[in-house]
Amino acid sequence: MIGSVQVIPAATLRAAATVVCHGGLYRLTAMFANDERMINGSFAIYVLFFSKEDAAFKTIKAIIKQDDLLEFPSLTPLMAAAAWYEREIHDLFGLTPVGHPDLRPLVLHENWSQGRYPLRKDFEPDSVESGENIDYPVPPVQGKGVFEVPVGPIHAGIIEPGHFRFSQAGENIINLEAKLFFAHRGIEKAVEGLSFSKALFQTERICGACSVANTLSYVQAVESLTNTEVPLRAEYLRVLAAELERLYNHVGDIGNLCAGLGFAAGISNGSRLKEQLMRLNERLTGNRFLRGWITLGGVTMDITQELVQDIARLLAGITDELNDLLGLLRDNDAFLDRVNTTGILPQQAALDLGVVGVAARASGVDFDIRRDFPYAAYRSLSFHVPVYTNGDVAARLWVRADEAAESIKIIDQLLEELPNGKLTGELGSVEPYQAAFSMTESPRGSNLHWLMAGENNTIYRYFVRSASYPNWPALTVAVPGNIIPDFPLINKSFELCYACLDR
Amino acid sequence: MLNLLKKIMKTGCVTEPYDGGIVPPRFRGEVAWAEGQCQSCQRCRVACPTGAIGFSGGRLTIDHSACAFCGQCVAVCEHKALAHTGEYQLAEMKNQLSGKIKSILKRSLHIRHVDAGSCNACDWEMTALTNPIYDLQQYGIDFVPSPRHADMLMITGVVTRNLTQALTMTYEATPSPKLVMAVGACAAGGKVFGNSYAIQGAVDTIVPVDIYVPGCPPRPAALIYGLLLALDRLEEVRN
Ligand code: SF4
Numbered sequence: 001m002i003g004s005v006q007v008i009p010a011a012t013l014r015a016a017a018t019v020v021c022h023g024g025l026y027r028l029t030a031m032f033a034n035d036e037r038m039i040n041g042s043f044a045i046y047v048l049f050f051s052k053e054d055a056a057f058k059t060i061k062a063i064i065k066q067d068d069l070l071e072f073p074s075l076t077p078l079m080a081a082a083a084w085y086e087r088e089i090h091d092l093f094g095l096t097p098v099g100h101p102d103l104r105p106l107v108l109h110e111n112w113s114q115g116r117y118p119l120r121k122d123f124e125p126d127s128v129e130s131g132e133n134i135d136y137p138v139p140p141v142q143g144k145g146v147f148e149v150p151v152g153p154i155h156a157g158i159i160e161p162g163h164f165r166f167s168q169a170g171e172n173i174i175n176l177e178a179k180l181f182f183a184h185r186g187i188e189k190a191v192e193g194l195s196f197s198k199a200l201f202q203t204e205r206i207c208g209a210c211s212v213a214n215t216l217s218y219v220q221a222v223e224s225l226t227n228t229e230v231p232l233r234a235e236y237l238r239v240l241a242a243e244l245e246r247l248y249n250h251v252g253d254i255g256n257l258c259a260g261l262g263f264a265a266g267i268s269n270g271s272r273l274k275e276q277l278m279r280l281n282e283r284l285t286g287n288r289f290l291r292g293w294i295t296l297g298g299v300t301m302d303i304t305q306e307l308v309q310d311i312a313r314l315l316a317g318i319t320d321e322l323n324d325l326l327g328l329l330r331d332n333d334a335f336l337d338r339v340n341t342t343g344i345l346p347q348q349a350a351l352d353l354g355v356v357g358v359a360a361r362a363s364g365v366d367f368d369i370r371r372d373f374p375y376a377a378y379r380s381l382s383f384h385v386p387v388y389t390n391g392d393v394a395a396r397l398w399v400r401a402d403e404a405a406e407s408i409k410i411i412d413q414l415l416e417e418l419p420n421g422k423l424t425g426e427l428g429s430v431e432p433y434q435a436a437f438s439m440t441e442s443p444r445g446s447n448l449h450w451l452m453a454g455e456n457n458t459i460y461r462y463f464v465r466s467a468s469y470p471n472w473p474a475l476t477v478a479v480p481g482n483i484i485p486d487f488p489l490i491n492k493s494f495e496l497c498y499a500c501l502d503r
Numbered sequence: 504m505l506n507l508l509k510k511i512m513k514t515g516c517v518t519e520p521y522d523g524g525i526v527p528p529r530f531r532g533e534v535a536w537a538e539g540q541c542q543s544c545q546r547c548r549v550a551c552p553t554g555a556i557g558f559s560g561g562r563l564t565i566d567h568s569a570c571a572f573c574g575q576c577v578a579v580c581e582h583k584a585l586a587h588t589g590e591y592q593l594a595e596m597k598n599q600l601s602g603k604i605k606s607i608l609k610r611s612l613h614i615r616h617v618d619a620g621s622c623n624a625c626d627w628e629m630t631a632l633t634n635p636i637y638d639l640q641q642y643g644i645d646f647v648p649s650p651r652h653a654d655m656l657m658i659t660g661v662v663t664r665n666l667t668q669a670l671t672m673t674y675e676a677t678p679s680p681k682l683v684m685a686v687g688a689c690a691a692g693g694k695v696f697g698n699s700y701a702i703q704g705a706v707d708t709i710v711p712v713d714i715y716v717p718g719c720p721p722r723p724a725a726l727i728y729g730l731l732l733a734l735d736r737l738e739e740v741r742n
């Protein structure tokens with residue numbers, strides 16, 4: 001994907017963004033910076049917008065000359081979705097969004113040396129000392145009887161790291177502050193200068209549960225840059241990988257949701273079914289997270305007739321068992337009482353924050369990359385995109401349940417129609433400083449990777465925006481007004497990745 | 504309620520005993536080197552994304568704690584000198600536990616998980632240990648919510664700059680005698696993402712480690728093997 005690119009001076013960013021948005025026809029979907037001083041003497045801010053109605057993308061590239069003030073007008077007052085992107089740009093590049101209401105550090109925590117910007121090309125890692133520990137203020141909520149509950153970054157379960165600060169009036173949550181990016185590994189920088197093929201290893205390890213989605217977004221971006229043709233059989237096998245990833249996530253997440261309210265039979269049934277799917281993954285690819293299958297230009301392994309039967313048999317069993325499990329939830333008043341009307345994300349908030357995936361479709365936002373911007377073999381497959389409108393924990397659960405059933409149907413279809421042919425195409429080459437991006441629909445929603453090539457098929461700049469990036473702020477909208485024992489339930493219903501977000 | 508009971512009866516008991524090694528044919532385990540075939544071209548060393556391969560005195564060595572079992576070395580070798588075996592029981596103890604500690608922990612081990620900057624795959628495999636199929640509790644082992652209740656820390660991930668403080672505080676909060684297990688290539692080897700401004704390195708650069716469990720991620724059976732190895736209970740469980 002490339003879409004149209006409009007180059008403007010940064011000072012006019014707000015006006016340009018207003019025109020592109022056209023009263024909500026186009027919505028902000030990602031925003032990041034690039035240090036292009038070596039190429040053209042300036043920094044650039046890229047703002048990506050998409051429109052479902054137009055089925056199109058538009059990019060604004062705002063230029064900040066290196067000798068000018070290193071700032072740009074913040075878009076956050078116009079569109080809430082820009083808030084975290086701009087804080088990230090501020091942290092990593094030292095470019096200031098003027099007029100941003102909250103410029104606390106986001107990605108680099110308190111122990112980071114001030115004035116060091118790791119994503120600039122002239123950054124020297126040795127110049128960073130730790131231990132300065134500047135203040136990280138959490139806005140207090142005041143009032144009679146109001147108290148704070150701090151949780152994390154290390155949690156009580158086997159969960160990724162994040163810090164939550166609840167402001168409470170008794171059991172009722174008044175406000176939730178989430179401090180994240182604890183698992184920030186600096187992957188975007190770590191792959192700079194690597195060849196496209198070498199970086200594949202790291203992209204596959206951005207996130208465990210979205211290994212396929214991240215790898216696929218990455219290889220598609222490279223293939224689009226290098227005009228590489230992917231054989232049809234490989235396109236189908238990529239969909240197989242993507243749908244198996246969705247299926248094990250959704251089935252596991254339905255079970256995990258039961259853990260949010262202590263329903264033991266639901267937990268053990270969900271985790272048992274997930275284990276069957278993980279074992280299938282291992283039989284197909286040698287890795288339980290399907291790693292090592294998708295590669296530049298295609299896929300590394302074929303499936304045999306024996307494996308096709310293995311998949312069909314297992315999925316038939318999963319269909320029945322999943323129906324049993326959902327039956328235990330659907331006619332269980334004690335369960336429904338907890339999930340209905342809990343943790344509501346209003347549709348307008350979902351639109352304003354640019355929320356994607358299951359969370360958006362549970363709040364009435366009918367959007368799915370597989371259908372609206374089809375990639376791999378999705379164009380040739382027919383499937384239904386479930387949409388619910390209540391925006392509560394239950395709606396997110398039912399979206400997952402329906403999608404899991406759709407995934408099984410997609411897999412049946414593609415195995416039926418699997419074309420013959422090669423598994424990989426020859427990787428082409430690209431002129432330096434060309435850019436492209438690609439999107440896939442991960443189990444959690446749209447996953448966007450943007451890539452600018454350097455010399456000799458290497459990476460100059462890589463930007464990753466997983467589905468969890470726009471969705472995390474939505475959690476802090478859905479939680480207040482609920483009681484604190486419902487937080488685990490609401491959190492699990494969003495099922496957001498930390499690793500994907502933090503990178 | 505009736506449906507629930509029916510479902511439970513229908514499913515029955517699915518828990519597996521410790522299997523000790525059934526792996527599917529495509530599984531990528533330990534990388535085996537065929538000395539006779541190797542031409543010392545070192546293409547595998549160059550291709551390896553984690554720097555796990557070394558050559559010394561004409562011999563190839565593989566650092567299993569760094570290896571991610573990605574198969575790149577096997578794919579680039581033109582002389583068929585490298586191949587994955589099905590071996591996943593690769594956990595290694597740094598020191599043998601003293602008899603006293605072993606006797607304290609042997610029957611009942613409580614574990615606290617610390618994600619020090621992982622991709623979450625290692626962590627999901629730890630979660631899988633609690634599913635009814637592996638049922639970690641059958642070995643008297645369980646996860647606990649607080650380091651203060653724990654005998655062992657299972658640590659995943661390359662230690663990030665942002666998590667260093669939380670990791671050291673958790674380590675200090677765990678009462679002695681304590682065991683530390685580095686889970687997966689990130690925690691055990693620290694080289695999955697190369698050098699980065701945001702990464703400190705393997706877990707043992709921050710806190711002392713007793714057991715290293717290779718894998719990216721280690722499959723659940725590899726984790727159970729590591730736990731039983733640490734407690735010196737493999738023989739007993741196999742019989
Ligand atoms: S399997 Fe991968 S990580 Fe392991 S030695 Fe080979 S190339 Fe290196």
Ligand code: SF4
Pocket residue numbers: 205208571620621622623624625659660661686687688689690695718719720721
């Ligand atoms: S070792 Fe592999 S699976 Fe485990 S956290 Fe690191 S990248 Fe993820």
